[in-house]
Amino acid sequence: MRILTTLLVLLSSLFVSPVCALAKPVPVEYYSRLPAIFDASISPDGKWLATVIDNKGRYILRVFNLENPSDKTLRAAPYPKDVLVNWVKWANNDQLLISTRQKAKINNIVTYTSFLYVTDRDFKKIRLVLKPELQGGKLGARLGGSGVFRQINDTVVDFLPDDPEHILMSYGALDPNKPGVHKVNLKTLKAKKVRQGGSYYQNWYTDLRHELRLGEGRKDLNGEWNMTIREANTKKWHNVKDYPGLTAETPVFGFTENPDELVIGAYGGKDTLGLFVYDLGQKRITRKLYQNDRYDVSGIIYSPDGKKLVGATYVSDTTQRVFFDPAYKARIEKIEKALPDYQIHLIEETPDGRIAVFKAEGPSNPPVLMIMDFETGKTSGFASDYPELQNIPQGDVIKVRYTARDGVKIPAYVTTPPAIVDGKVALKNLPFIIMPHGGPYGRDTASFDYLAQLMASRGYVVLQMNFRGSEGLGKSFRESGRKNWVIMQEDVEDGTRWLIRKGYADPKRICIVGWSYGGYAALMGAIKNPDLYACAASIAGVTDLQDMVNDIKKYRFGRHTAKNFLLQGFSSKDDMKANSPVKRAKDIHIPVFLAHGKKDVNVHYDQFKRMIGALKRAHVKYTALKFDEEDHYFINYENRTRLLKGLDKFLRANLGDSPAAP
Numbered sequence: 001m002r003i004l005t006t007l008l009v010l011l012s013s014l015f016v017s018p019v020c021a022l023a024k025p026v027p028v029e030y031y032s033r034l035p036a037i038f039d040a041s042i043s044p045d046g047k048w049l050a051t052v053i054d055n056k057g058r059y060i061l062r063v064f065n066l067e068n069p070s071d072k073t074l075r076a077a078p079y080p081k082d083v084l085v086n087w088v089k090w091a092n093n094d095q096l097l098i099s100t101r102q103k104a105k106i107n108n109i110v111t112y113t114s115f116l117y118v119t120d121r122d123f124k125k126i127r128l129v130l131k132p133e134l135q136g137g138k139l140g141a142r143l144g145g146s147g148v149f150r151q152i153n154d155t156v157v158d159f160l161p162d163d164p165e166h167i168l169m170s171y172g173a174l175d176p177n178k179p180g181v182h183k184v185n186l187k188t189l190k191a192k193k194v195r196q197g198g199s200y201y202q203n204w205y206t207d208l209r210h211e212l213r214l215g216e217g218r219k220d221l222n223g224e225w226n227m228t229i230r231e232a233n234t235k236k237w238h239n240v241k242d243y244p245g246l247t248a249e250t251p252v253f254g255f256t257e258n259p260d261e262l263v264i265g266a267y268g269g270k271d272t273l274g275l276f277v278y279d280l281g282q283k284r285i286t287r288k289l290y291q292n293d294r295y296d297v298s299g300i301i302y303s304p305d306g307k308k309l310v311g312a313t314y315v316s317d318t319t320q321r322v323f324f325d326p327a328y329k330a331r332i333e334k335i336e337k338a339l340p341d342y343q344i345h346l347i348e349e350t351p352d353g354r355i356a357v358f359k360a361e362g363p364s365n366p367p368v369l370m371i372m373d374f375e376t377g378k379t380s381g382f383a384s385d386y387p388e389l390q391n392i393p394q395g396d397v398i399k400v401r402y403t404a405r406d407g408v409k410i411p412a413y414v415t416t417p418p419a420i421v422d423g424k425v426a427l428k429n430l431p432f433i434i435m436p437h438g439g440p441y442g443r444d445t446a447s448f449d450y451l452a453q454l455m456a457s458r459g460y461v462v463l464q465m466n467f468r469g470s471e472g473l474g475k476s477f478r479e480s481g482r483k484n485w486v487i488m489q490e491d492v493e494d495g496t497r498w499l500i501r502k503g504y505a506d507p508k509r510i511c512i513v514g515w516s517y518g519g520y521a522a523l524m525g526a527i528k529n530p531d532l533y534a535c536a537a538s539i540a541g542v543t544d545l546q547d548m549v550n551d552i553k554k555y556r557f558g559r560h561t562a563k564n565f566l567l568q569g570f571s572s573k574d575d576m577k578a579n580s581p582v583k584r585a586k587d588i589h590i591p592v593f594l595a596h597g598k599k600d601v602n603v604h605y606d607q608f609k610r611m612i613g614a615l616k617r618a619h620v621k622y623t624a625l626k627f628d629e630e631d632h633y634f635i636n637y638e639n640r641t642r643l644l645k646g647l648d649k650f651l652r653a654n655l656g657d658s659p660a661a662p
Contacts, residue, residue: 025662026392028648031454032641034059035385037359037369042066042348043090044161046355048121049371050088050096053383057637059085061098063121066355066371077123084635086114086154091186092164096121097129099154103599103631106151109554110601116154116169118186129189130154134174150176157181158206161306161351168212170204172197177220177556179204181212200226207232207255208307214252214262223560225249231280232259243283253300256309263289263300263309271474272296275312290322296472303328304349304356315472317399317411317446318343335372338379343447359385363397363415363446364453366390386450393418395456397446402465402498404491408480411473412465412495413444414504415452417660419459424660431509431655432499433462434525434533436492438516441482443471451515454644459658460651463499467491485569485579489524496525496532509655513537513647516603516632523581523611526588535654537593537647540603540632543582543611546573551604582607585614592622593650595643597630623650 038052038059047067052059060078065071079085079100086099098117103110119126134148150172157168165187170179173193180197181204184190195204195212202217216227225248227240240248251265253275260280265273274291278284290297290312301311301321310325323329335344335356342360345367349356354375361367366386372379384390395415404410419425433455437444444464452462466473467488469481481488496512499505512533514522519541526536542548545566552562570576577583592615596608608626615622625646627639634640 026389026454026457028454028644029641030386030388030392031450031457032637032644033057033386033388034635034637034640035367036383036387037367037385038085039087040347040357040369040382041087041089041096042350042355042357042371043093043121044164044351045093046350046352047093048090049357049382050090050121051369052085052088061088061096061123063096063123073122075122077119077126084112084631089156089159091118091159091167094120095186097156097167097186098126101154103601106149110599110604111151111555112601113149113151114154116156118189127189129184129186130169130171134172134176148176152176152179155179157204157212158210160210162210168194168204168206168210170202175199201228205252205254207259208257208302208309209259211259213255213259216248216252218557218560220556223557223563229262229280243278243280245283245285246278254302254309257307261286265297267475271476273475275300289324294474295320296474298472301328304353305351315443315445317413319345319445331374334374334377335379338372339370361385361448363413363448364394366394366448366450389453393421394448394453395462396421397452399446402495404468404494408468408477408491410465410467410491410495412463413446415449415456415462415464417456417459417461417658419660419662420461427461427504429503429506430461430660431459431658432496432505432511433460433651434492434496434510434512434522435462435464436467436512436514436518436521437464437470438514438518439471440467440469440485440488440517440521441471441478442517443473451644454648455513455651457662458648458651459661460655461504461660463495465492465495467495481569483568485566489521489528489579492521492525493529493532496529509534511535511537511651511655513539513651514541515539516541520581523588523592524579526590526592527581527584528587530587530589533590535591535593535650536588537595537650538581538611539595539634539643539647540597540600541581541594541607542603543580543607543614545570545576545580547607547610548603549576582610582614585611585618585620588615588618588620591650591654592620593624593647594622595625595627595646597627597632597634597639599630600632602632 034054036054041050049064049066051062053062060076063075084101089097091097096119101112101114104113116129118129130153132150132153155170157170160166166183169182169184172178178197178199181195182191200217201215205214207213214229227248228237230237240246253263262278264278266276273296275289275297276285277287279286292314295314297314299313303310310328311323339360342362345359347357356372359367360370366389368384369382398414400412401409420427455462469488500507512522512525519538522536522538549562552558598605630639
């Protein structure tokens with residue numbers, strides 16, 4: 001099979017070691033640009049590659065002919081300005097599925113609505129698979145008839161690779177809060193009900209034969225979890241209570257080749273989540289597939305044809321794979337040997353195993369979309385996410401661990417400017433950026449981080465830590481942070497003081513910068529540690545915890561989400577008030593940078609407005625940037641550029657020039 005040579009770039013040019021630095025700082029636009037490839041999918045026959053690709057600051061869909069290099073046909077379609085990308089996936093060799101989302105107001109609440117489209121590969125006929133209006137009927141009439149709007153319209157339960165004309169979708173046909181399962185014909189767009197919907201089940205699973213086997217979800221009123229299970233080769237559905245050792249909250253990963261073997265997550269007496277097999281016929285856990293002593297299992301791997309469980313994943317500093325199948329292990333090792341020292345993120349493989357599409361990246365190397373042809377043994381680069389950075393040295397990322405005040409070891413990463421990597425400047429008494437991650441229950445890894453690299457390109461050293469509460473590091477580490485948000489703040493502070501003790505950081509030139517929860521942590525750091533930071537920057541940050549609780553409660557399951565996500569981290573309303581930046585603006589004595597999008601669904605815009613008012617009343621020096629047409633993630637190129645230029649200017653004004661700057 002021939003790869004499209006006119007579009008693919010030689011490996012030697014993609015991964016060349018940079019030999020010289022720019023004489024001046026790298027333009028902000030090189031980092032603020034949208035990643036060149038948002039998503040990609042290869043057709044089952046391996047002949048067509050669909051991409052969501054950047055085109056002058058906006059994403060478009062584009063299909064490439066991988067088999068015929070002489071095919072000059074332009075197959076492309078733009079995304080409308082207000083439409084955001086979720087994913088693309090070939091349904092079969094001729095039809096492409098496109099999932100999108102849009103910001104909307106439902107009952108005066110800002111939220112996202114999602115849609116699924118199907119198109120031919122030439123984009124001549126793009127159709128909406130599922131119309132968001134309900135079909136009506138007695139229940140539909142009681143709910144408002146066909147005018148009732150369904151928010152989620154893109155949930156695919158199974159792509160049914162053995163039945164290329166159909167997919168299984170989950171949605172509520174008469175009630176948006178009771179998603180059932182339907183078999184949808186992608187040619188006619190007609191649907192046949194497979195399983196009646198219910199308000200207790202929001203997620204559905206099929207086995208490796210593509211038969212519907214399990215549903216799980218929550219009750220609206222009390223937030224109680226539920227699970228229903230159908231044993232193999234039977235029609236009757238059972239409550240999870242019929243299966244000793246399973247609960248409605250048991251993490252479900254999938255099935256093995258044996259249709260009665262459910263793959264679940266469990267602790268098995270350890271602190272980390274492991275992967276176990278539960279036999280539905282025997283009604284017990286029969287074996288452990290994998291469990292790491294330090295890290296939670298994060299996923300499972302199936303063979304290219306989807307018919308065999310071949311491995312598992314967990315995240316240490318990078319995503320790691322554990323293989324159950326020697327043949328599949330050898331297959332992945334071929335890719336890894338072709339690209340030593342790079343992290344491999346598999347996107348998709350053809351069912352026959354001939355072609356693999358993946359991204360390769362390093363902490364100092366932007367991701368590159370790659371294609372491996374196992375028939376020829378050739379690995380080819382398609383496009384870099386940040387093409388302008390390909391020949392520009394990036395900062396090195398160093399893995400470190402520091403000790404918190406109570407003795408707990410906190411894993412972290414230090415991104416150093418290229419001048420330190422080259423040995424021109426020592427890592428001593430330098431201006432630093434402290435950058436706690438968002439979530440707060442997210443996770444930083446040793447991967448390419450455009451924001452950290454932007455700061456490193458200015459000569460600033462960046463510390464990112466996985467404070468307690470972070471995902472994937474075991475139950476006790478996670479829960480100790482979630483049940484006490486103050487501990488998360490203290491872990492950030494302890495990392496900053498560690499830098500000072502080690503002599504790495506200039507104690508008078510440290511700024512704390514964060515996004516979302518990280519923005520909240522930045523403001524709280526400025527409040528609780530006025531001696532520690534020269535400035536603080538909060539992007540889309542939480543400022544009022546009680547108001548955040550009120551906002552969360554506006555959404556479905558919000559009362560229960562607020563309790564488990566936020567309220568459990570504080571002892572009382574007074575405790576929440578004491579840890580809300582908007583209530584303590586008078587305690588801020590350093591310059592503050594704020595930025596927020598008016599259409600932020602995750603952290604509502606009024607959090608930003610209230611904080612500005614509080615800073616004004618407290619006479620705090622601040623810089624504020626508001627964005628009319630922007631959400632939580634700043635995925636608009638112009639907006640992200642304006643944001644990062646504003647942040648760059650703010651940091652320079654408050655930290656000054658760095659000896660490690662170009």
